[in-house]
Structure formats: C-alpha cells, structure tokens
Amino acid sequence: MHNALIRLLAAILLVLPLASLSYAADDESGTPHYPKNKPRHVSWSFAGPFGTFDPQQLQRGLQVYREACAACHSLGYVAFRTLASESGPHLSADAVRALASEYIIEDPDAPEGERPGRASDVFPDAPPYPDANPPDLSVITKARTVERGFPTFIFDIFTQYQETGPDYLYSLLTGYQDPPDDVEVPDGNYYNPYFVSGTALAMPPPLFEEAIAYAQNADDNPNNDVPETVDQYAKDVTAFLMWTAEPHMTDRKSLGLAVMIFLIVLAGLVYYTKKKVWAEAH
Amino acid sequence: MQHDYFPRYEPKTAVGRWFDDRLPLTRLMYDSFVAYPVPRNLNYFYTFGGILSIMLVVQIVTGVVLAMHYVPHEDFAFDSIEHIMRNVNYGWLLRYIHSNGASMFFLAVYIHIFRGLYFGSYKAPREILWILGVVIFLLMMATAFMGYVLPWGQMSFWGATVITNLFSAIPLVGESVVTWLWGGFAVGQPTLNRFYSLHYLLPFMIAGVVALHVWALHVTGQTNPTGIEVKSKQDVVPFTPHATIKDAFAMTLFLILFAWFVFYLPNYLGHADNYQKADPLVTPAHIVPEWYLLPFYAILRAVPSKLFGVVLMFGSIAVLFILPWLDTSRVRSANYRPLYRQFFWIFVVVCIGLGYLGAKPAEGGYVVAARILTIYYFAHFFLILPLLGLFENPRPRPASIADSVLGPADQPSGAPAAAGGVAAPETRG
Numbered sequence: 175m176h177n178a179l180i181r182l183l184a185a186i187l188l189v190l191p192l193a194s195l196s197y198a199a200d201d202e203s204g205t206p207h208y209p210k211n212k213p214r215h216v217s218w219s220f221a222g223p224f225g226t227f228d229p230q231q232l233q234r235g236l237q238v239y240r241e242a243c244a245a246c247h248s249l250g251y252v253a254f255r256t257l258a259s260e261s262g263p264h265l266s267a268d269a270v271r272a273l274a275s276e277y278i279i280e281d282p283d284a285p286e287g288e289r290p291g292r293a294s295d296v297f298p299d300a301p302p303y304p305d306a307n308p309p310d311l312s313v314i315t316k317a318r319t320v321e322r323g324f325p326t327f328i329f330d331i332f333t334q335y336q337e338t339g340p341d342y343l344y345s346l347l348t349g350y351q352d353p354p355d356d357v358e359v360p361d362g363n364y365y366n367p368y369f370v371s372g373t374a375l376a377m378p379p380p381l382f383e384e385a386i387a388y389a390q391n392a393d394d395n396p397n398n399d400v401p402e403t404v405d406q407y408a409k410d411v412t413a414f415l416m417w418t419a420e421p422h423m424t425d426r427k428s429l430g431l432a433v434m435i436f437l438i439v440l441a442g443l444v445y446y447t448k449k450k451v452w453a454e455a456h
Numbered sequence: 457m458q459h460d461y462f463p464r465y466e467p468k469t470a471v472g473r474w475f476d477d478r479l480p481l482t483r484l485m486y487d488s489f490v491a492y493p494v495p496r497n498l499n500y501f502y503t504f505g506g507i508l509s510i511m512l513v514v515q516i517v518t519g520v521v522l523a524m525h526y527v528p529h530e531d532f533a534f535d536s537i538e539h540i541m542r543n544v545n546y547g548w549l550l551r552y553i554h555s556n557g558a559s560m561f562f563l564a565v566y567i568h569i570f571r572g573l574y575f576g577s578y579k580a581p582r583e584i585l586w587i588l589g590v591v592i593f594l595l596m597m598a599t600a601f602m603g604y605v606l607p608w609g610q611m612s613f614w615g616a617t618v619i620t621n622l623f624s625a626i627p628l629v630g631e632s633v634v635t636w637l638w639g640g641f642a643v644g645q646p647t648l649n650r651f652y653s654l655h656y657l658l659p660f661m662i663a664g665v666v667a668l669h670v671w672a673l674h675v676t677g678q679t680n681p682t683g684i685e686v687k688s689k690q691d692v693v694p695f696t697p698h699a700t701i702k703d704a705f706a707m708t709l710f711l712i713l714f715a716w717f718v719f720y721l722p723n724y725l726g727h728a729d730n731y732q733k734a735d736p737l738v739t740p741a742h743i744v745p746e747w748y749l750l751p752f753y754a755i756l757r758a759v760p761s762k763l764f765g766v767v768l769m770f771g772s773i774a775v776l777f778i779l780p781w782l783d784t785s786r787v788r789s790a791n792y793r794p795l796y797r798q799f800f801w802i803f804v805v806v807c808i809g810l811g812y813l814g815a816k817p818a819e820g821g822y823v824v825a826a827r828i829l830t831i832y833y834f835a836h837f838f839l840i841l842p843l844l845g846l847f848e849n850p851r852p853r854p855a856s857i858a859d860s861v862l863g864p865a866d867q868p869s870g871a872p873a874a875a876g877g878v879a880a881p882e883t884r885g
C-alpha cells in the first residue's frame with residue numbers, strides 16, 4: 175500500500191510540472207521567441223574530433239572579411255603574425271608583412287604618431303560607426319549561439335556538436351529576405367528570420383553575388399576555382415571567424431586524441447591491476 | 457579509526473626512526489593511506505571523494521598558473537583572457553581545464569552528496585563529517601561564482617550584479633550591505649579586484665576544510681552500502697592497495713569524461729554571452745548562472761517575495777546542516793529502506809527538474825512548476841524524512857559486512873532469517 179501511495183505521489187509530482195510546462199509552451203505564443211528559424215547546418219571542415227581548418231578557405235574568408243566586414247567590424251584580438259599559422263590561413267611570412275603594412279597603426283612612439291603595421295600588430299580598430307556599435311568579430315562565433323532545446327542539447331555531448339555559433343553566423347549572413355506581410359520592419363532595419371534577438375537587425379545585408387573576386391580564382395589553375403556566391407562567401411568568412419575565435423583548435427583536437435588514447439590504455443591497465451588486487455577480497 | 461587490523465607504520469631505517477621520533481609525518485600518511493581499513497564492500501560511488509581531491513588539486517594548479525597571466529582590471533580582464541587563449545603557451549589548455557574543471561568538480565560533488573544521501577552517510581556518528589562537507593560545498597559555490605566573474609564577460613558582470621543584489625533583500629541594511637560588497641554603487645573595478653582576491657583565497661580554505669573532512673572520516677571510518685559498522689577484520693581491506701587502485705581506476709574514467717569536454721566541447725558548459733566583454737549598459741536577454749547553481753536559482757525565482765526567495769535559496773542548502781537530525785530512521789542505507797529508496801529517487805528527479813527550470817525564463821508555467829518542485833524539495837526534508845523513520849518497516853540487514861559480500865557464515869545462531877533475500881542488494885556494489 176505504501177508503494178502505491180508513493181507511486182501516486184511521484185506521478186502527481188511529475189504530471190503537475192509537466193502540465194504547467196505545457197501551459198508555459200502555450201503561453202509562449204504571447205511573448206515571441208527568436209530566432210524565428212533555427213540555424214541551418216553546414217558541414218564544416220573544422221567540425222568533429224578530427225576537424226581541421228582549410229587554409230585556402232580561411233584565406234578566402236580573410237578576403238571576405240577585409241572587403242565586406244572590415245569597414246564596420248574590428249578584429250582586435252587577432253595579430254597579423256598569427257595569419258601565418260600552419261593550422262590557420264598559412265600565409266607566407268612575406269605575405270603577412272605585406273598585409274600588415276597596408277594598415278596604419280597608431281603608435282605614440284612613431285614620429286608622426288602612426289606608422290605602417292608590422293606582423294606583431296593586431297588588426298586596428300574599424301572606423302567608428304554613427305549611432306551603432308558593430309561588435310568586434312574576433313570571438314563572434316563563440317559569442318553567439320541559439321538555444322538547442324531539450325533533448326538535443328544532451329545528444330550534442332555525444333555527437334560533439336560545437337558549431338551553433340558558425341551555423342548561426344552563416345544562416346544570418348545568407349538569411350536576409352523580404353519580410354512577410356504580417357511583420358513590420360522598423361526604418362533602417364533589415365528583416366532576417368535567423369536573427370537571434372528580433373525579427374530585424376540594423377546590419378544591412380553585407381554579401382552580394384560576385385561582389386568579391388576571389389584571389390585564388392585569378393590564377394591559371396581552374397581546378398581550385400570556387401563559386402563567387404553569397405553562400406560561398408558566407409561559409410568562407412564564417413570559417414575564417416571560427417579560426418580567429420579558436421586559433422588553437424587544431425592543436426586542441428590533436429592533443430585531445432593523444433590524451434584520450436593515453437587515458438583509455440591507462441584505464442585498461444589500471445582495471446586489470448585492480449582486478450588482480452581484489453581477486454581474493456571478493 | 458582505532459584498529460589493529462593491519463600493521464601500523466614501523467620505521468625500517470635509522471633515519472626513519474630519527475624522523476619518526478621528532479615528526480611522525482610518515483607515520484601519519486602511512487596509517488591514513490596505507491594501513492587504514494576500508495570496508496570491503498564499497499562500490500564505485502565511494503570513489504568520488506578521491507576524485508574530488510584530485511579535482512581540487514587540478515583547479516589550484518591551473519588556477520595559480522592562470523593567475524600569472526590574468527589582469528584583474530575592468531578594462532583588461534577580458535583582454536587578458538583572450539591573451540591567455542591566444543598567446544600564452546598552452547594557455548587555452550590551462551583555461552579550458554580550469555573552466556571545465558569547475559563543472560567536473562561540481563558533477564563529482566553532486567554524485568558524492570547524493571551517495572551520502574542514499575547510504576545515510578550523515579547519520580551518527582558522522583554528523584560533523586557531513587557538516588564539514590556542506591561547508592566545503594558552500595565554499596565551492598562561492599569560489600565558482602567569483603571565478604565566473606573574473607573573465608569580465610557579459611554573463612560575469614550581470615551574474616555578479618544579480619547575485620550581489622540578493623543581499624539588498626536584507627531588511628534595513630540591505631542597500632548598505634550591497635554597496636559595501638561592491639565597493640561602490642555598481643559592480644565595477646573594486647568588485648572585480650576583491651572577487652579575484654577571494655577567488656584565490658577560498659580554494660585554500662576549501663583545502664583546509666577538506667583536511668578536517670578527511671580527519672573526521674578517519675576517526676569514524678567510512679560508511680558502506682550496508683550501513684553496518686565495521687565489526688572485524690573480515691569486514692575490511694587495507695586502503696593500499698585495495699582502495700588506492702580502485703580509486704585510481706575511477707579517477708581515470710572520470711578524467712576521460714573531463715578530457716572529452718576540455719578537448720572537444722570546451723565551451724559547451726559555458727555561456728556564449730561570456731565571450732562578449734562586460735557592458736554595464738546592455739543587459740543580456742536571460743541572465744543565467746552556470747548549470748551547477750541552477751536548482752538554487754530556480755528556488756530563488758520561484759518565490760514572489762525577494763527576501764523570502766533569498767531565504768529559501770540559502771535555506772535549501774542550510775537544511776543540509778540539520779539533515780542528520782531530520783532523518784529519524786535508525787537504518788542508514790537506502791538498500792534496506794524500501795520507502796526511502798523511492799523517495800530518494802523522486803528527490804533526485806526533483807533536483808534535476810529544478811535545474812532545468814532554473815535555466816528557463818521565469819514566466820508562466822515555468823514558475824508554477826518551480827514552485828511545486830520547491831515545495832517538494834523542502835517537504836522532502838521537513839515532512840518525508842522525519843515521518844518515514846516512524847512509519848517505514850526496514851528490511852532485515854546482514855549480520856556483518858563480510859556476510860553481505862561472502863555470504864552468511866555457517867553459524868546457526870545470530871544469522872538473520874532472511875539472509876537469502878538480503879544478499880541481493882549487496883551484489884549491486
């Protein structure tokens with residue numbers, strides 16, 4: 175009889191909160207929840223336990239950043255020298271120096287108060303933007319996320335899905351569209367159903383078909399040509415910004431593999447030792 | 457624990473004897489971690505004490521190195537974290553170990569606490585041992601909270617604002633207390649600086665209380681899944697090699713889980729908002745603490761009155777201090793308490809449910825659900841536990857620990873009648 179009582183109590187305890195939760199779900203029709211659309215999944219080269227960056231993609235992404243984003247968005251934590259990273263964009267030392275020298279760096283010790291950039295400098299701040307504060311993009315792929323919801327967030331532990339940030343950024347960059355009739359978009363804003371905190375955002379669509387001529391398409395080799403589309407630009411710049419957010423990712427994952435193998439072998443050895451020690455105790 | 461089950465320390469060399477006569481440190485270590493008798497029937501839930509001490513060491517070692525590169529200044533804290541992540545050799549590894557280590561520390565401590573609840577580890581004569589554990593838990597929460605503020609991201613700043621503001625609920629002096637905590641009129645440079653100082657101090661206080669915790673443990677001896685005290689040498693094995701190697705195996709498995717997060721999901725347990733620099737002018741859409749504080753956050757927000765919410769939140773931990781006197785049952789282990797065992801699992805689900813609700817916005821049905829679970833949380837301690845001890849019929853227990861492992865000895869007298877039925881729950885260990 176006790177057991178029956180307890181089961182009843184447990185059932186009530188489970189049902190009551192669940193019922194009030196479904197009430198909560200109904201309630202949500204009142205307060206809108208963003209984003210309207212979940213981010214679209216991209217199959218990134220850097221996903222998964224063996225993921226790495228594609229240097230060519232990062233170089234293209236750097237170009238997209240410089241031509242489409244840099245007018246408003248800074249990259250203040252990224253030093254030019256790191257662009258030479260082998261697991262990153264892998265620019266040559268000369269290319270890094272040449273790129274750095276295209277920037278003017280404020281330096282109180284320089285004769286004029288400013289000088290051409292060096293490899294050791296970081297990207298200088300973007301010019302100030304009136305009435306808005308475009309965020310620095312160095313860690314933007316880690317600073318944005320979309321809630322995964324139950325039970326997906328539990329599966330993510332096992333699938334090692336870590337790409338909500340990049341998926342979100344890609345979806346946002348490619349997600350601009352005409353607003354549906356029932357949505358009113360304030361002046362100076364742009365409708366985007368992937369935007370995480372509203373229906374529209376102040377950033378105008380930054381990418382256009384064929385707006386950026388990829389350097390790698392200009393060479394004589396037609397095999398490495400990539401399409402010059404919004405979709406491709408968005409993927410490339412997102413990959414680049416994933417690298418700027420997590421420049422040691424490749425090191426992390428490869429060290430992780432070694433650590434895992436070590437720990438699993440160690441666990442096996444310790445287990446058999448334990449078995450032997452306890453053989454007489456049981 | 458007073459015993460003569462296993463040979464005590466005997467210095468074997470002249471130097472050893474000389475040292476032992478002056479400072480018997482080796483003797484203390486030997487008698488505590490080699491000759492110390494451990495119940496032979498401990499299951500793997502009893503390995504989390506060892507895992508926790510390793511986690512404390514991991515956190516202190518990584519934390520001390522991180523402190524060499526971190527700058528506790530509102531303008532540079534966030535930048536110094538990025539500096540650690542990018543420019544410091546293996547800085548990313550140190551930081552990810554430290555931030556995920558906090559989560560693993562709490563995961564382990566929750567398993568440790570629930571193990572204590574299940575097997576009645578808080579009952580006489582282990583009340584002090586248990587209370588010291590609750591003190592450690594409180595210190596851990598304070599340390600983790602202050603550590604989370606140090607990166608000075610959006611969630612750091614606003615989390616600090618929300619939690620310190622709780623003290624404004626104190627009648628009359630609340631506002632003054634909050635100003636005093638902040639060192640100003642908002643969370644700012646003085647707050648960050650003192651949190652850094654305290655975040656460095658508290659782990660060493662934890663280490664001190666851990667020493668007391670282990671001392672108390674070694675006075676009373678460990679509990680075990682039967683809840684029966686050690687009666688003879690038959691019941692125990694020496695700490696080394698038996699417990700040492702078993703703990704080592706559990707630790708290695710735990711480290712695999714830890715490494716899974718550090719190397720493959722380093723930001724899974726954190727908040728994206730904390731990769732944005734703190735901005736006092738922009739409030740995040742949802743201010744949420746780290747996962748391990750969510751159940752308490754849910755209790756706080758379940759109450760309409762701020763003061764009462766704060767009281768209940770602290771009360772939900774404070775109740776653990778008096779738990780040894782709330783549980784009226786004289787049987788320790790839930791293995792022999794058929795009703796308590798079921799209420800235990802309901803309680804586990806309620807705590808997880810509170811954690812889930814703590815992550816949800818405080819609106820509509822979520823609040824209703826949080827209220828129901830909060831009421832149950834306290835009812836578990838103040839109604840169910842006192843009453844269960846009066847009404848529950850515990851199942852017969854084995855005569856000794858050795859009996860439960862090796863089967864009852866062939867003695868007609870004193871062997872419990874239901875011994876056959878009792879052996880079953882022990883095999884789970």
